[in-house]
Amino acid sequence: MLWPVVRRALIFLVSTLVASLLVFWVLDNGCEPARVALGTGGTPAGVQALCAQMGLDRSLVVQYLNWLGGAVRGDFGTSYVTRAPIGPGLLDQLTVTLWLVFGSMVVALLIAVPLGMASALRNGRPTGYLLSGLSQVGVAVPAFLAAILLVLVFAVNLGWLPANGYVVPAADPLGFVAHMLLPWVSLGVVQGAVLARFVRSAVLDELGQDYLRTARSKGLTPVRALIRHGLRNAAIPVLTVIGVNLVTVLVGAVIIERIFTIPGIGNGLAYAADRRDLLTVQAIVVTLVLIALLISFVVDVTYSVIDPRLRTRAAS
Amino acid sequence: MRGKRSGAFTALLTVLTVGLVGCSAGSTSTPSTSTSSPSTAASGSATDGGTSSGPPTSQASTSAPAGDGTMAIGFVLEPISLDFTQTDGAAITQALLLNVYETLVKQDQDGQIVPLLAKSFTASPDGLTYTFQLRPDVMFSDGSPFTAEDAVFSIDRVKSDWKPSVKAGMDVVSSATATSPTELTVVLSAPSRSWLFNMTTRIGAMFSRTGVADLANTPIGTGPYTLQAWNKGDSIVMERNTTYWGDPAPIKTMTLKYFADPNAMNNALLTGGIQVVSTVQTPEALSQFSDTAKYQVIDGSTTGEVLLSMNDRTPALADLRVRQAISYALDRKTILDAAWSGYGTLIGTHEAPTDPWFADVDKYPYDPEKAKALLAEAGQSDLTLRLALPPVGYAAAAAPIVISQLAAVGITVQDSDVDFATWIKSVFTDHDFDLTIINHVEPRDAPTLFGNPDYYIGYDNAAVRDLFAQADRATTDAAANTDYQQALDQIATDAPVVWLWSFPNLIVADAQVQGIVANQISAAFELATISQS
């Protein structure tokens, strides 16, 4: 029982180290950061001096170990572009993005579960085709297109909701929801359509199971039988997909944050990349990757605890 | 970006008589300036040995009472840090200069240099010694008084601690001394008309001797506003400075909101998220704001010139005939109409409409046939050029039209998007480009661009350089003016770049907003003049 969890935790740790090393290696660009920091005022001698001062002339391994030493304590260093410590701002941005992702996942589930179930129950009938078609179209619409259209209709034309901006939830809960509603829906609708297809196939799988046939033969309606017996089983693969897709949503929030001027981690990343602030880019990318790996670790562990077959397979 | 030395000709500013240009729809700023006639020009012309003393406060145009109002203004570029002594970047200066930091002297709306933290100033007849009488009642926002010692500290610090290349503007100072707590004496190593002008820019900002520990996050100045919060990636909040020496700012809390996406900024104005769009980046979207009962469009001028810069060092573009052909090939009227909805002014050489020597020169009117003939003559009938486009709206807007018109005379253009860091490296530093489109925003920057053969354009004309140097040493406005005009005329003939248009200061605001400075003649965006009815 314990060993598989420990084993997965070890894999998670090693993966994180490998991933951060990979990011570090890809983003290594010699003395370039020193040149960027000095801008038009940089002379070759000045760049060399700053490069040495920033420790960029040392070997990559030494730089990585130094960085890692700080990173595990939450200290991602001081940006050479903004001259401010990276860590504190990162946490603020992450909080904002997690609000965005969490809310959009709620919207996605609110759409996906009824839509997916309905299209599974109506499988093979015209309404079934219509509903699957709807989710196919939903998958094909880029989230940024949805966002632009929602802003046009609900903010600019109807004036019901603010077009963009962010309010801290603790300061003004209602304002927070008003500002986040359109971003949540923009990300959630598309994600909901993606999930609806998984819900549909998971429910279809369950509908084919013997115990459900038995339940139905005992006189339960398909919906009742499904809700009473099948839903929990169908939830497992759907939750896995949510876990995997969270990473994509987290990164996909970049564009939504840009359109709605939400000061989240995606905006921070695009911003830092624009300015060639490699140290900040590195910190944000490692954070995102860490979250991604953490999610898959949690999903893995939950899975192996829930499903004994997987537990034994993992241990073998 | 574009940290260039402002090659400025201070005294020439004093003959400016240009007022507000083309304000429309309930525009702002009552022109209360009375010093715009040439007869009073000498008062600010320090090198002529005159004395200048201004009105007690600089906010002459606002008389609105100081209320509890709040306002949000949309900006494009968020500052990278708040320390403009270490980092280049127009956004820091835009947010902080004249709002948090003040200078001894400033430019008024007519481009004249008037006192600010100095009550008055005099210059010796040889133009080498300046004496500033400082206001006795000025406090920094950290509570310390502003004295001549702080002024000396600030000037010396430019030389010792500043990093951006603009610090070179202080090189001409040989000494700065506090002759009394309220008297500052500055001795120059050579007469320089640009030095006093530079004192109105960020290098003239006055810092507290005890307040420079954390400039990147905690700016301490004497201005009408103090920094309250910087929500990175979102906004800067400024609070009225309650101990300000002049008239208090009418709006208590000013939020500078930053939008990476220009459409988001427009939408925010449409939905009440902000009250002012400080720079319109998509003029085609202005039709959304045509309801004059709700919105006002301010169409002033800036000191920026949008250039199609050519790398005069490449073999093809070193040939005058090729540069002339490119100039002839472009129909700048159409470019301005299609790219920037006709806002802005067409210019034929490096000058802004607010410059006293602004002349309607057009040495290379649109003539594609002549362009083809010149290209054939130069043996460049099959020319391919690269075009580097920085991430700015005007470049993206003008590029398709420029490419189309150059194609019509047989020049193939390959464009690529570059970010600012790449632009600075490949275009600005390494001279590795053929063409680029860029707005040179700084005032009086012709000597920077065309007086230095190592500048990225690579324009090399010794006669023009001599004229610029002569102008900087000139003892009268008229003499400097003549030299300047002659230089600009020669530059126009040599066609080192194509001047696409003079950049307008396009602002949209709620109809109730008053006091926005229409003509942007400095790098600052003044907040303390703004009020709301």
Place this chain on the structure above:
Amino acid sequence: MTELLSTPPGRRSDRRVSPLIVVGAVLVGFIALAAVVSFFWTPFDLLYLDYQHRSAGPGVNGHWLGTDLRGRDIASRLMVGARTTLYVGIVAVGIAALVGTPIGILAGMVRPGISEFVMRTNDILLAFPALLVAIILAAKYGGSVTTAMVAIGVASVPGFVRVIRAGTMQVMSTDYVRAARVAGRSGPATAVRHVLPNVSGLIIVQASSAYAIAILAEAGLSFLGLGAPASVPSWGRMLAEAQSQLTTAPLTAVWPGSAIALAVLGFNLLGDGLRDRLDPRLLGR
């Protein structure tokens, strides 16, 4: 932008040519046709700007779908934009297939320990979606079509590895492959003779899904200004440029927006339809 990391299995019983494939094939074929034709002919020259008719509606002055805010013909730009979309997709999916397929086959044939190692490495790559890789590359090299293609390609590799490995393991467990192995057929020979032909269907299905993701990713990157430059028509960029006119000329945004959605829909339907026709045992579920 959303990406499907894996697509749910369709119904497996269906052996007829499903309407999904037909609709998908028609959409994809139409886009491919537009792209091919654009090499020889477009309604207007791409460099032609109709200054008198900017942001015009459909039909004005001979512009089928109207013009954009600079007076460029939208129909012509959509056709050439199809070229950009297909080109970026082909290169990106090509990278993913060429790198992912051999790794997947290898991982499906080697000892479980090594296979697990490969899959764990693959899981690490899975934590880097296309947009993240694109931004990393843009931060280092600046954004361009090349960085966009490489980013999308790299990010699509793990998906291929996963699917191909599962398919390979199925093939390896079949009796005839076991027999061939016992008879002494070498690993590489087995891979080429038996595994590759049997997983080729999977490659096509996976490529189709990856293609849909690539189109969305490319549009998103161009929308952020990290993709095609101004002179190369791209649907994402057209949509981004149309934004400022959304209230006054909404159609300029509708055309590229629909093009993106229809292309993604086409490739997704094609992928799903092909998956349904595929030998269910290969899906490894």
